[in-house]
Amino acid sequence: MTLSTEKATLAETVHDKLRDELLRGELSPGSKVHISETAARHGVSPSVLREALTRLAERGLVVAMPQRGFTVAALSxxxxxxxxxxxxxxxxxxxxxxxxxxxxxxxxxxxxxxxxxxxxxxxxxxxxxxxxxxxxxxxxxxxxxxxxxxxxxxxxxxxxxxxxxxxxxxxxxxxxxxxxxxxxxxxxxxxxxxxxxxxxxxxxxxxxxxxxxxxxxxxxxxxxxxxxxxxxx
CATH class of the missing domain: 1.20.120.530 (GntR ligand-binding domain-like)
Incomplete structure (x- = not known):
């Protein structure tokens, strides 16, 4: 398995885990996703986590804030x-x-x-x-x-x-x-x-x-x- 393939696989796994946490309400609406803390909790690098979060943002589950990271979608x-x-x-x-x-x-x-x-x-x-x-x-x-x-x-x-x-x-x-x-x-x-x-x-x-x-x-x-x-x- 190449490095890029391994990273993509890890990002997929973290994406699924984060999606489940979001849907279970474990991450509060509008709350900030702390990159270092969340990456450590899932045992991946910050770059892998960002890749997973970017995919979640494409589905409207989190919001990408320029220069400010990611937040959980708000209950608007x-x-x-x-x-x-x-x-x-x-x-x-x-x-x-x-x-x-x-x-x-x-x-x-x-x-x-x-x-x-x-x-x-x-x-x-x-x-x-x-x-x-x-x-x-x-x-x-x-x-x-x-x-x-x-x-x-x-x-x-x-x-x-x-x-x-x-x-x-x-x-x-x-x-x-x-x-x-x-x-x-x-x-x-x-x-x-x-x-x-x-x-x-x-x-x-x-x-x-x-x-x-x-x-x-x-x-x-x-x-x-x-x-x-x-x-x-």
Whole structure:
């Protein structure tokens, strides 16, 4: 293994570990990533860590600050609202195209992806969202929108969903939306999609996306209210 290949492999490993820490809420929204300390904790050089962080920044999980390193993405109500609007518009359109254009092979893929998601436990013994559930969830939503003829539209939808990863997980680990029946929401979306009910499926998908936004905005407002109360106490 060459030095460059070894470095790339290490960066990949650290990328995955940091991504899991971010999604579990172990790194607070908006907090600074201390390069030397984090590199030492993962047993890699600062350059390897920066490479991993750069990849995370491309997915919107951390933010690269010129001359100031990296910070965890902040919980921004404005960004979340804007992202949600973009997702609901694009994903509803892509789902409608999938329902109109998708063939029997696509239907089979939706069934298989939904079955995998159903059979994968969401929460581990520590109350964290499991990485294998996250992957099954991502694949289910990708397959839903993959039946349309526009590859570009599907790619845009996938990119927007990647940017939502932190928000999706924060709705569980920070906002503690423990009473949500995500499985029932996914079942409804799958059933309406396979029934070729474009209006019903699109509405169910939009409601599914907006639930995360509503919970997190409530959490952010509660945090801001607490901070204001502490400042004036």
């Amino acid at each position: 109500v404005g960004d979340l609202t804007d992202l949600t609007r973009a997702r609901t518009l694009i994903e509803a359109m892509a789902l409608r195209e999938s329902i109109a254009d998708g063939d029997l092979s696509w239907e089979s893929s939706v069934l298989a992806a939904h079955h995998r998601l159903q059979r994968t436990a969401m929460i581990d013994d520590d109350g964290d969202v499991r990485p294998d559930w996250s992957e099954a969830h991502r694949q289910f939503h990708h397959v839903l929108l993959s039946g349309g003829t526009s590859r570009r539209l599907t790619s845009i939808a996938d990119g927007l969903r990647d940017c939502s990863d932190l928000y999706i997980h924060w709705s569980r680990v920070l906002a503690h939306d423990d009473h949500r029946d995500a499985a029932a929401e996914h079942q409804q979306i799958a059933d309406l999609t396979l029934a070729r009910d474009a209006d019903g499926a699109a509405a169910a998908l939009v409601a599914h996306i907006e639930r995360t936004t509503e919970v997190l905005i409530g959490y952010a407002n509660a945090v801001a209210s607490t901070a204001d109360g502490s400042a004036t106490a």
